[in-house]
Amino acid sequence: QVQLQESGPGLVKPSETLSLTCTVSDDSIKNYYWSWIRQPPGKGLEWIGYIYYGGSTTYNPSLNSRVAMSIDTSKNQLSLKLSSVTAADTAVYYCARRLEYYTSSGYYYYLDVWGKGTTVTVSS
């Protein structure tokens, strides 16, 4: 079973850029979509975006201008950068693998494997 591990600074100053890495335990980084999701303290889950191993990306419009995702297949790593952070960006950040399921009525997508998450606090 593939495993995901998020890593990065636990504390980021306001207006700076948050940078996180997700390490995938095997070569399954190829041929899949990979997502980032976050959960602010006491709140629900928010989808940040996803990236295909080939490099194409789709971001949540609410974060679109501040988000950048990339993938390094040679290192089996994904990265997330979120610029101009504020206290509202304080959250647990997760990476997850997005799979597709084909049926006669179409494709369905879901997140089958998640990392444990990493907590990021934005504070001076």
Next chain:
Amino acid sequence: AIQMTQSPSSLSASVGDRVTITCRASQGISRALAWYQLKPGIAPKLLIYAASNLQSGVPSRFSGSGSGTDFTLTISSLQPEDFATYYCQEDYNSPPTFGGGTKVEIK
């Protein structure tokens, strides 16, 4: 973006109880719905995909149903390890959205 309304936001139940959580989409999403279980400090766990498909390795006491706008997650006999927070998520349109979560607590 599609709005997912999940209810209840919390519930108290005893071991052995049957528990039902509902999720309503603001527009039809076919069967593009998944359910996840979250516990502090542990990787979130996929329970159900495409509304009613049980993820491999998930106990059969978990089941999902629904299509269109109304969906249900049922735990047929609550076990101690099931006390957690549950989220529905649609992936019909972009951006995918989550319900607000249901915290299942010990009664």
